Amino acid sequence: MIRRFGNILTAPFRFASGMVSQTFRNVATAFVQLWANKGRAILTTVGIIIAVSSTITVVAFVGGFGKQMTEMVQGYGTQFMMVQAYAPSSDKRRGTRRVRLDIADIEAVRIDCPSIRRITPFVYTPNGEITFGNEKADEIPVRGVTEDYQTIRNFHADVGRFFGPVDVEAAAPVMVLGRTVMKRLGADETIVGEQVYLDDNRFLVIGLLEEKGGNMGEDQDLTVMIPYTAAIKAYPNLRDSIPFLAEATTPEATHQAAAEITHVLRTRHGLKPGQRDDFRISRQDQMVKEFENIRNIASGMLAGIVSISLIVGGIGIMNVMLVSVTERTREIGLRKSIGGRRRDIMLQFLTEAVVLCVIGGSIGVALGYFATYIASLHPQMIEIEVPLWAVAMALVSSAGAGVVFGIIPAFKAAILHPIEALRHE
Amino acid sequence: MIASNESKGSSLIELVDLTKIYRVGTEIVNALRGVSLTIRENEYVAIMGPSGSGKSTMMNILGCLDVPTSGKYVLRGQDVSTLSQSRLARIRGRQIGFVFQTFELLPRTTALKNVELPLMYAQVSRKKQRAMAALKRVGLEDRATHRPNQLSGGQKQRVAIARALAQTPDIILADEPTGNLDSKTGEEIMAIFDSLHAEGQTIIVVTHEEEIAARCRRVIRLHDGMIASDETISPVSAPAPRERVTTP
Numbered sequence: 001m002i003r004r005f006g007n008i009l010t011a012p013f014r015f016a017s018g019m020v021s022q023t024f025r026n027v028a029t030a031f032v033q034l035w036a037n038k039g040r041a042i043l044t045t046v047g048i049i050i051a052v053s054s055t056i057t058v059v060a061f062v063g064g065f066g067k068q069m070t071e072m073v074q075g076y077g078t079q080f081m082m083v084q085a086y087a088p089s090s091d092k093r094r095g096t097r098r099v100r101l102d103i104a105d106i107e108a109v110r111i112d113c114p115s116i117r118r119i120t121p122f123v124y125t126p127n128g129e130i131t132f133g134n135e136k137a138d139e140i141p142v143r144g145v146t147e148d149y150q151t152i153r154n155f156h157a158d159v160g161r162f163f164g165p166v167d168v169e170a171a172a173p174v175m176v177l178g179r180t181v182m183k184r185l186g187a188d189e190t191i192v193g194e195q196v197y198l199d200d201n202r203f204l205v206i207g208l209l210e211e212k213g214g215n216m217g218e219d220q221d222l223t224v225m226i227p228y229t230a231a232i233k234a235y236p237n238l239r240d241s242i243p244f245l246a247e248a249t250t251p252e253a254t255h256q257a258a259a260e261i262t263h264v265l266r267t268r269h270g271l272k273p274g275q276r277d278d279f280r281i282s283r284q285d286q287m288v289k290e291f292e293n294i295r296n297i298a299s300g301m302l303a304g305i306v307s308i309s310l311i312v313g314g315i316g317i318m319n320v321m322l323v324s325v326t327e328r329t330r331e332i333g334l335r336k337s338i339g340g341r342r343r344d345i346m347l348q349f350l351t352e353a354v355v356l357c358v359i360g361g362s363i364g365v366a367l368g369y370f371a372t373y374i375a376s377l378h379p380q381m382i383e384i385e386v387p388l389w390a391v392a393m394a395l396v397s398s399a400g401a402g403v404v405f406g407i408i409p410a411f412k413a414a415i416l417h418p419i420e421a422l423r424h425e
Numbered sequence: 426m427i428a429s430n431e432s433k434g435s436s437l438i439e440l441v442d443l444t445k446i447y448r449v450g451t452e453i454v455n456a457l458r459g460v461s462l463t464i465r466e467n468e469y470v471a472i473m474g475p476s477g478s479g480k481s482t483m484m485n486i487l488g489c490l491d492v493p494t495s496g497k498y499v500l501r502g503q504d505v506s507t508l509s510q511s512r513l514a515r516i517r518g519r520q521i522g523f524v525f526q527t528f529e530l531l532p533r534t535t536a537l538k539n540v541e542l543p544l545m546y547a548q549v550s551r552k553k554q555r556a557m558a559a560l561k562r563v564g565l566e567d568r569a570t571h572r573p574n575q576l577s578g579g580q581k582q583r584v585a586i587a588r589a590l591a592q593t594p595d596i597i598l599a600d601e602p603t604g605n606l607d608s609k610t611g612e613e614i615m616a617i618f619d620s621l622h623a624e625g626q627t628i629i630v631v632t633h634e635e636e637i638a639a640r641c642r643r644v645i646r647l648h649d650g651m652i653a654s655d656e657t658i659s660p661v662s663a664p665a666p667r668e669r670v671t672t673p
Contacts, residue, residue: 021545021548022545022548025545032533032534036533330529331529331531333529334525334529334531335542335546336490336514336517337488337490337517337523338517338518338523338542338543338546338588339514339515339517339518339519339543339546339547339592340514340518340546341510341511341514341515341546342510342511342514343511344514344546418490419485419490419491422490422525422529
């Protein structure tokens with residue numbers, strides 16, 4: 001009598017501590033069980049491992065690129081924009097106008113746009129060929145600019161000098177080399193003062209650009225710079241359409257500056273209201289937005305791939321749990337005969353599935369870290385880092401897969417009839 | 426509660442007109458057809474019968490693993506013939522201790538943990554001490570950390586008995602407990618049952634071996650789902666032959 005009364009008093013406490021100890025015991029049982037079938041357990045979790053490790057790796061990469069992008073924006077400033085001639089498709093079809101952006105346009109922008117601090121033409125060809133003695137370097141990006149480009153894009157010569165206004169005015173055949181080009185020509189710093197040929201035009205090397213390293217997978221030292229006037233001389237076909245870079249006075253003035261450029265160019269090109277612009281302004285801040293869009297699309301696709309592989313992995317888990325339930329039918333019968341209720345059995349097998357999935361998830365996280373570490377060893381690799389939220393999400397979603405795909409086997413175990421289970425051979 | 430007080434010292438199990446009908450495919454099997462029976466506390470009962478006599482069905486119902494088709498099963502004052510699966514599991518865990526022919530110990534699990542298992546499901550405190558005490562009663566306290574594959578058959582069955590004892594059940598229900606053991610080891614196991622009985626434990630043994638049944642105090646024989654005989658055996662110390670006084 002007294003004993004029973006005491007039982008009632010301590011029941012809530014016993015219930016709570018019982019739940020904890022039962023969960024603990026279930027996890028311990030799961031480990032014992034999985035350890036007994038190590039090989040099978042590992043093979044089963046391969047799906048989960050692949051899903052999680054690839055997620056971790058891709059998330060780290062996307063995050064790394066995003067960080068790089070932000071740093072780039074901070075480096076250039078958001079007040080930086082590029083203007084190119086651009087034919088709206090409807091005009092192109094009619095073929096009435098020639099797309100043009102010339103030096104006079106650029107001069108007008110320089111004079112009439114108060115929100116612009118600096119401006120430089122930007123004549124660009126991606127595959128110049130440079131000859132120095134017997135050495136040749138091809139597919140060299142050539143940039144024809146003015147001295148302002150140094151400040152806008154933060155390129156400076158640390159050996160020799162950058163060209164000045166006089167060189168630009170005179171279309172002087174002078175050239176500043178990036179360090180990678182110097183190396184490709186098999187030269188060292190003594191190349192300053194030497195003659196080289198850029199696609200059959202003789203140039204004098206007057207300086208070397210300071211080393212900048214890679215950015216977004218692009219080698220920034222793989223370039224040469226010449227006065228844009230000299231570039232036009234060397235490549236006359238670029239004369240009709242000269243893009244330019246402009247820098248607004250402040251980041252806040254960027255929008256105003258773009259409006260001013262639009263106004264000046266539309267007036268000069270005689271565009272009527274309703275006609276589309278025949279040029280395009282690419283703004284740094286818009287590029288960041290575009291990149292973010294791409295990143296969101298990539299994340300969405302990634303989520304899709306991850307859910308598919310989690311489903312595939314989860315089906316593997318379900319399969320092996322079904323096998324396990326069949327193999328352990330007698331054990332289930334015994335557990336029921338000594339007081340195990342349906343939900344006790346259910347919880348036990350569900351715990352086992354979750355433990356299996358979380359182990360797979362953990363191995364996947366470890367592999368993901370390993371993959372990003374290996375990738376980061378590459379010298380031109382951007383800085384990548386596995387975000388903690390991705391690790392947490394990976395573990396939570398693999399546990400979730402364990403619950404979802406463990407339910408059916410666990411239920412199957414729970415509803416077994418104790419007598420039939422005990423009789424099972 | 427009241428019922429249990431009333432039943433104290435009297436009937437522990439009461440079966441009233443119990444029947445069990447199985448359906449195997451289209452065939453209907455009358456496994457039990459009207460069994461009425463009373464078992465009091467501290468009885469030591471053997472249930473015997475040829476295969477098909479219904480003794481397995483009887484054991485399953487007595488052990489609350491199955492419910493009768495009709496009739497009543499009252500265990501310590503509580504009618505258990507209509508309880509839900511989960512209540513039945515609870516009764517199995519707290520009031521019934523099973524001992525199986527094939528031991529049914531969990532592999533890769535120590536003797537102690539095996540004995541603790543029913544205590545875990547019953548969510549009681551001091552599991553380890555209770556399990557240890559149960560192991561001590563079967564004389565295996567020094568094998569607590571051994572796994573089943575490190576134990577002999579007799580030792581395994583003793584662990585199984587300890588597991589049945591752990592929850593201090595109302596009944597120990599043993600299904601052919603010596604069936605997988607040699608006769609000497611079987612003898613040892615039966616000696617344990619004897620001493621548990623001497624300590625007041627109610628024991629029901631399902632067996633087809635006459636030597637085993639002979640150790641019990643009561644033998645119930647089933648035939649075709651009905652009780653064929655129910656005899657109470659006199660205590661082991663056979664009464665001295667009474668000499669008939671004859672008058673010359």
